[in-house]
Amino acid sequence: MKKDAAKKSTRKRLLDAARVEIVNGNGDLEVANVAKRAGVSDGLTYYHFGNKAGLINAIVNAFYHDLDDKVAGVPFDGDTWKEREKARVHAMVSLFYDDPVAMIAATRLRTDPAFTQEELERNDRLEQLGARNIAEAQRKGEIDAAYNPLMLASMLLSGVMSGVRIALTTTPPLSVDKAQQSVWGFVERAAGLKDIDL
Structure with missing residues (x-):
């Protein structure tokens, strides 16, 4: 022991x-x-x-375990998909702001050829989780059933990641509150929950 x-x-x-x-x-x-x-x-x-790759991969895996524990695998409170996913997006943005390894793991390290297969598997799992979540919201009439759930989940995941990356790397970086507001605004519109004001 x-x-x-x-x-x-x-x-x-x-x-x-x-x-x-x-x-x-x-x-x-x-x-x-x-x-x-x-x-x-x-x-x-x-x-x-x-080896070095094994050590780096352990860091990446630890980050994604943290992402599961705090974001992807959490049943957030709320009566509607919109309420629950807004809380999820806010939690995800906060995780990236709180953990200095997060953006490195999700951008630079995920493109390393040594981790390509694992990254594809991780991304597929997150997309499948999102697709099931969206399909359930469609059954309840909360999201337009015309959307392909997997396609929408993939686009939302990519958009959220890109938005957080820009929020953190712009000069000066956006505040966490502004980043949460901006990223959620994208999700809300992309999922057809809010019309764009012209």
């Missing part, structure tokens, strides 16, 4: 150190620097993660 606890503790220290290094390196890191920051040998880092 003590051995298992020690292994978990070492792995956590390495991941925490890697998060700092990957933010400082804007999506890149050196295993030696991670080991030094964590106070362990390079060899122990390779023991836990195999």
Whole structure:
């Protein structure tokens, strides 16, 4: 038991150190620097993660687990799809603002050829979740049934991610409140919930 606890503790220290290094390196890191920051040998880092790609993938996976726990897999309160999804969008934007690794994981790291298959699987799972959610809203008459649920889910997911990226990287970055308002405004219109004022 003590051995298992020690292994978990070492792995956590390495991941925490890697998060700092990957933010400082804007999506890149050196295993030696991670080991030094964590106070362990390079060899122990390779023991836990195999190689540099394995370490980076562990960071990306940790982010997506966090996304599931706080956003994708959460049954938000609300009587309507609109109310629940507005809360979900606000939570997603907040996650990206609160976690400096989030935008790196969802943009630069997701395009790394080493992670292409996992990224496709993650994206497909999120789109399928969104499509089921939209289809249920269509059955209740809350979203126009003419929309293809999977297509709409895919477009909304892409649009939200792009909106958050711009909000965070523009100079100066938008405030979290403004970003939440802008991203939700896009979702509301794209899902046909609000007419555009001309």
